Amino acid sequence: MxxxxxxxxxxxxxxxxxxxxxxxxxxxxxxxxxxxxxxxxxxxxxxxxxxxxxxxxxxxxxxxxxxxxxxxxxxxxxxxxxxxxxxxxxxxxxxxxxxxxxxxxxxxxxxxxxxxxxxxxxxxxxxxxxxxxxxxxxxxxxxxxxxxxxxxxxxxxxxxxxxxxxxxxxxxxxxxxxxxxxxxxxxxxxxxxxxxxxxxxxxxxxxxxxxxxxxxxxxxxxxxxxxxELPDNNYKPRKFDPRSGGYPMSYLDYATPVNQSIKKRFIYRHRLEKKNPEAEISEAKEPIIYYLDRGTPEPVRSALLEGGSWWNQAFEAIGYKEAFQMKMLPVGADPLDVRYNMVQWVHRSTRGWSYGSSISDPRTGEIIKGHVSLGSLRIRQDFLIAQALQAPYKKDAVDDDFALQMAIARIRQLSAHEIGHTLGFAHNFAASTNGRASVMDYPHPKFSLKENKIDFSNAYDTKIGVWDKVTVAYFYQEFEKDEENELHKILEDAFASGLKYLSDADARSQGSASSSAHLWDNGSNIHDELYNILKIRRTAIENFSKDNIKTKQPYSALEDVFVPLYFFHRFQTEAAVKLIGGLEYSYAVKGGNQTIVKRVSGTTERIALQAVLKTIAVDEIAIPKEKLALFPPRAMGFGRTRESFKSDLGVEFDAFGAVETASEMTLNLLLNPQRASRLIAHKSLNKRQLGLVELLDELITKTIKKTHKDSYYQELQSVINTAVLEQLFYLAAYKNQYKQVNAIVMHKLSEIKTILQNKKLEGIQKIYNLAMIKMIEDFVKNPTSFKKSNAPKIPDGSPIGNDYKY
Structure with missing residues (x-):
């Protein structure tokens, strides 16, 4: 008490x-x-x-x-x-x-x-x-x-x-x-x-x-x-245009006249005003300043400051002087203090996405605080890619500065990219097919071969893109009068010059149809770049040796370096597949000058198909026999991780599993149900288009009908053939697609059975053929009971995960 x-x-x-x-x-x-x-x-x-x-x-x-x-x-x-x-x-x-x-x-x-x-x-x-x-x-x-x-x-x-x-x-x-x-x-x-x-x-x-x-x-x-405290009422919201490269903030306005849209859409942007609106070049009343986390180490610190400052090029192009600035965070300042736009260096136990987010005024869309989170392990993955492509540790030397410089170049671009999100800008996944037009794309490192050596000099861009200047102009340029028409003109001029813009929904799904919106790709000629990537990959694999790791490192580390090299073609393959049953389109508006929608030509589809089929050719994806001696069972303390090759052989490195994974990756994309249905629809509109029957015939010719004298290659061919059958079973049993697809695939399975029955084989290959015939017969009897077996999971790829952040 x-x-x-x-x-x-x-x-x-x-x-x-x-x-x-x-x-x-x-x-x-x-x-x-x-x-x-x-x-x-x-x-x-x-x-x-x-x-x-x-x-x-x-x-x-x-x-x-x-x-x-x-x-x-x-x-x-x-x-x-x-x-x-x-x-x-x-x-x-x-x-x-x-x-x-x-x-x-x-x-x-x-x-x-x-x-x-x-x-x-x-x-x-x-x-x-x-x-x-x-x-x-x-x-x-x-x-x-x-x-x-x-x-x-x-x-x-x-x-x-x-x-x-x-x-x-x-x-x-x-x-x-x-x-x-x-x-x-x-x-x-x-x-x-x-x-x-x-x-x-x-x-x-x-x-x-x-x-x-x-x-x-x-x-x-x-x-x-x-x-x-909320901002004052002097900020003027700017209308959202789907072609502008931004995100919409929206609400319903019930006071809207009946003949106008009740849904209002505006862009997210910082407030920016000239000190002297009459001057061609003027300082800003309040410049946009981004501050870098003081915990960021060198040389990353300098790279992030430099890459972020690229945005000032775009602001200068619309008449501002030093309107965008990068500085180190003052001593004692809190990164979460709303007064500071931040670029924060974030540590995680595994690599993952970086992202740019912001706090905005929900009433108007005015950005109050931009906040970038950059994953600290990302730079190590880029270093690993470079290390895999060129052996830098010959004769006990350490000659890996080229790898560091490439990774630092990527960090510069990443800084600009994520800050771009916090300025209000969306991804532009068409930019990589448009001459590196935007830092808001996901860039794959761009390499070339010179005298049979990989050239790293042009791996990443070193400046803001021309599309980025368009978005900055649309978002931040001031107009004395007629703002709506001036904004429309900025976009019309951009598209008339050949620029393209497509964002996330058009790039990410396996069934995507866009001919230009891709992640981690390069080049306006997608299929030619796939051939180039495969050639670079082949050259690097041929040269791969113990010199790709430092002296006294366990050989288990060599296997880890080999992973990103083996799957080096994965993203360009995805881009090339989208040309098949693909569409060229834009976010066109009435009164604009953009392409509304048209089909990718049959000629382009067929060229793309041949490039894609190359990625399931045994001589392309088989790991050379002599390289297998480089990959022993994992050393104590260096076990497999999520980014390692998976194995069905226990402790032994699984070369068959690698081929199975690589081929399933391509087949999942190529025989996507939505893509198959589009091939039916497109062929009905124009007989010159690639049809599903033709695609399957080419696939069967390059896989089921293939034979090899070399026993290693023939075994791997059997692995690929089984993967083809599994994917065809999946497509034949799939319900949410045109029924014509089911009918065509079932017919092709019958043809495959006949092909296998007519093959005059002996020994082990005869056993395999009989097993495949039994697989087809069992499937045809009861398609609804089919359950697709999964290949060993492909190791994480992007960001160079597979989930989307920003």
Missing amino acids: KKLLLILFFIAVSFDGFSQFFTEKTANKLQKGITKYEGYFTFYYDENSDKIFLQIDQLDTDFLYFRSLSEGIGSNDIGLDRGQLGAGVVVHFKKAGNKLMLIQPNQDYRAITDNVEEKKSVREAFAKSVLHGFVIKKERKGIYLVDATDFFMRDAHGVSSTLARNKEGTYSLDESKSAFHLDRTKAFPKNVEFDLMLTFKGSPKGSNLRSVSPNGFLVTVHQHHSFV
Whole structure:
């Protein structure tokens, strides 16, 4: 009882202290253990109870609230990275009884009108969200004091749900092991920042979390909360055009006249204005400045600063002087402080995507803070690719500067790319077929052969692209009058000059039909570049030796270097396949000058098909016999990883598995159901198009009908033939496609059976043929029971994963 009275007495004294002093401008009268922070919101920290008390003097005033992770988990697969931003939302406080409600109004449905009742009718028609109810502890002259501890000390970023979704276990917040982190809890005139160390308790289920946490039962991260003053009303939103290279922010405006679209679309962009609008060249009133993480090491630091600064070339082209700048983050500044656009160097246990995100004003699309997260292991993968292509360690020498320079060149481009996202720009996956027109494409290193040696000098670009100047002009150029027509002219002029723009949805799926939107490809002539890539790959494999690793490294490391070389053709293959049943099209608008849509010619399809079939030719994808002696069972401490070749031979290196994986990769793309259906449709419209029957005939000729005198090659041919059959079974049984596809494939399976029956073989090959005939007979009897067996999983490729971030 005595202990309870003491606790009640302490609480009363604490609140009495606040009631006397929470409106004072200085904190010198506050009781011991209480610290006052004056800023956009004044708040108090009580170290006696580890609580935050928030002082609120403005009700019904909108401000921006966003959350983020200041310290993450470090697993690319889980995705909870240091510096990861959450959503930014408009909120305001509203008094209701003894509480202040933090309300998020609905920004998706509006009425842009002077009619107050019309605005009210829309506001009342759609739900809002109350994010928290703060009990009022004290009130004085319209100023309220609330205990905000519970609002901040929660899993606002969704760590527990992310862990559960990734099957890493069920976790809950352990408040006894959580506390405010005062080093990053700060107040400024236009924003206040709150940081918390949060510990989650649970039982680990997955391997990813255990691999990055010292104790899988207790996982501690830091979550960050920001209250930010919204920008003034002087920003002018700019209309979104699907051809402009940006992302749309949108809402429904119910005050729109009936003959106009109710859905309003605007671009995301920073505010940028000239000091002197009349001048041809002028400084900006407020330049766009990006700051680099001070934890970034050299030579990466210099590369990121240089690559990011490329954007100033585009701003200069529209009449700005030093409007875009790159600087090092000031000492002591917080990367999550909304006042700093950031490029952050992020470490993970495995390599993964880099991404550019931003916090914007949900009312207008104005970007308030750009934040780039760059995965630190990415540069090592580019180094590995270069190391695989040219043996740099002959005679105990270390001659790998070319590999470092290539990796650094990629980092420069990556800096520009991710910053581009935070400037408002989307991917342009057509740029690589358009003369490296944009840093917003995913660039594959570009190599050539000179005197049978691989030339690295032009691996990556060294500047901003011509398309990037178009997007900067559309987003950031100022116009004295007739803005809409001037913006239209910028795009029309760009497309008239031959520039192209297509983004993610047109590039990523296996069934994609675009003839130009591809990831990690090169060249306007896609099929010729595939031949070039295969030639470079062949040359590098022929030259591959122990000199591709340093002296005293285990030979297991040599196998790891060989992986990206063996699959070096994977992305250009994907690009070439898209020409088959492909389309040339754009985001055309009425009144524009772009191609709306047309089919890729039959001639181009047939050339592309021959190039693609080369990637399942035994003499192309067989690992040379003499190279197999370089790959012993894995050494102690150097076991297989997700980026290694998989093996059906136990500890032994599996050359058959590599061929099976490579061939399945191509066949999955080539015999995609959507592609097969398009071939039927296109052939019906023009008999000169490549048809599905012709494609399958060529495939059968180059695989099933092939024989080799060399027993190694013949065994590998059997591996490929089985993969062909499996993919044909899958296509024949697939339901969501034209039924003509099912009929044609079933007929071709019957032809294959006849071919196999007529082959006069002996010994082991006869056994294989009989087994394949039995496979066809069993499938035809009951196609619905077919379950495709999977080849050994292809090791991670992009980013050079396979999942999409940014």
